[in-house]
Amino acid sequence: xxxxxxxxxxxxxxxxxxxxxxxxxxxxxxxxxxxxxxxxxxxxxxxxxxxxxxxxxxxxxxxxxxxxxxxxxxxxxxxxxxxxxxxxxxxxxxxxxxxxxxxxxxxxxxxxxxxxxxxxxxxxxxxxxxxxxxxxxxxxxxxxxxxxxxxxxxxxxxxxxxxxxxxxxxxxxxxxxxxxxxxxxxxxxx
Ligand code: GRF
Numbered sequence: 495x496x497x498x499x500x501x502x503x504x505x506x507x508x509x510x511x512x513x514x515x516x517x518x519x520x521x522x523x524x525x526x527x528x529x530x531x532x533x534x535x536x537x538x539x540x541x542x543x544x545x546x547x548x549x550x551x552x553x554x555x556x557x558x559x560x561x562x563x564x565x566x567x568x569x570x571x572x573x574x575x576x577x578x579x580x581x582x583x584x585x586x587x588x589x590x591x592x593x594x595x596x597x598x599x600x601x602x603x604x605x606x607x608x609x610x611x612x613x614x615x616x617x618x619x620x621x622x623x624x625x626x627x628x629x630x631x632x633x634x635x636x637x638x639x640x641x642x643x644x645x646x647x648x649x650x651x652x653x654x655x656x657x658x659x660x661x662x663x664x665x666x667x668x669x670x671x672x673x674x675x676x677x678x679x680x681x682x683x684x
Contacts, residue, residue, distance in 0.1 A: 499526040502578040504586035509540025511584035514671035530576040566593035602637035607666045614642035619663050634677040648677040
């Protein structure tokens with residue numbers, strides 16, 4: 495059997511994408527394993543999900559570090575100890591800095607709830623509804639130093655439902671879970 499790729503998921507919130515990735519690994523739909531959850535919000539629900547799934551958690555409070563670089567060096571140490579090869583951002587509410595970018599060139603992937611380059615940054619679904627667009631969507635992309643700016647790997651459109659953020663968010667999350675897994679299947683084949 496081919497060796498499984500070791501991935502870390504970075505998340506700050508509920509972790510529904512974490513759960514989808516974890517389930518895909520467990521089901522053998524991805525020839526990968528989640529070696530580590532990295533979170534900058536130790537009390538976030540994603541931490542509980544990881545513990546329930548038996549996945550090691552590296553939880554940090556970035557405020558406790560003097561600089562962003564010191565924080566990322568601590569994260570890097572945890573990643574190296576866990577022999578992580580790929581970083582998957584899934585609702586990680588922080589820009590990746592030079593320390594992690596240099597350590598994982600072209601090996602960091604993010605999922606964002608809009609059709610980039612439209613609506614980057616926070617509250618992308620709210621931004622789309624406020625703009626009155628009828629179609630938004632999901633983007634999976636490689637991470638660079640910008641905010642939601644790296645090369646696009648995959649996109650899928652999702653209709654805005656009744657101009658309603660919550661209904662649209664539900665539809666978007668469903669699409670995210672499938673698209674993240676399918677994109678990783680493609681990336682890992684290469
Ligand atoms: C997702 O919409 C993702 O695209 C965005 O943050 C949200 C995280 O949701 N970057 P969850 O924590 O995976 O449920």
